[in-house]
Amino acid sequence: MSFIVAIDGPAAAGKGTVSKAVAAHFGFAHLDTGLLYRVVGRAALAKIGPSLDPERVIALSTEVSADDLDRNDLRTAAVAQAASKVAAIPEVRENLVTFQRDFAQRAGGAVLDGRDIGTVICPDADVKLFVTASAERRAERRFKELEQRGEDTSYDTVLADVIARDKRDSERDVAPLIAAADAILLDTSDLSIDEAVAQAIAAIHAKR
C-alpha cells in the first residue's frame, strides 16, 4: 500500500535534509523533485544558452530520465536559477507530472519534496509538511553549502539569489510555491537539524 508524504517549501529551508531523514526513518523512497527541474535547467543552459527559448526547453523536458538525477553538476547556483526559470513554463511542469506521480505510488511509501507536491502533484498525500525559514537563515545555510563545494560566491549574492528564486517560484501562474491548506507548517529558522527532523517524524507518526 502506498503512503505519501509531501514536503514543500522555499529554497534552502531544510526540505532536503528533513525529507532524507524521514525517508530513512520510515523506510520510504525519496524523490527530490527539484532535481527534475535542475536536469532540465542544466541541459537548457548547455544546449540552448541563456535565452532558454521555451519551445526548445519544452522539448528537453520530455527527455528526463531517472539516471539524469544522479548527475553531479546539478547543485550549482547557475543551474538553480535556470531550474527556477524553466519551472515557470507550464508544459515543462506537465511533462514532469507522470514521473512524480508514478514515484509517489511506490509500495512501501514515498516522500516527495518540492514546491507543489501537496497542492498539485499529490493533493491527496497522507501527510503534507510545509518547511520554511527566514530568507536570511536560508541564505546562510546555502552560502555555507556552496562554499564547502568550492563555489566562489558571497553571502549577499546568495541572499539575493534566494530572494529572486522565492519571488519567481511564488509569483508564477502555474503551480506557485504555496502551502496547501491542510499542510503542517514547520519553521526551521531557530531549529537544529535534529529538532526539525524530530518534529517532522512526530507529525507523520501522528497520521499513521
Ligand code: DC
Ligand atoms: O528545490 P530546488 O532548489 O532544487 O529547486 C530548484 C528549482 O526548481 C526551484 O527554484 C523551483 C523549481 N521547482 C519547482 O518549481 N517545483 C518543484 N516541485 C521543485 C522545484
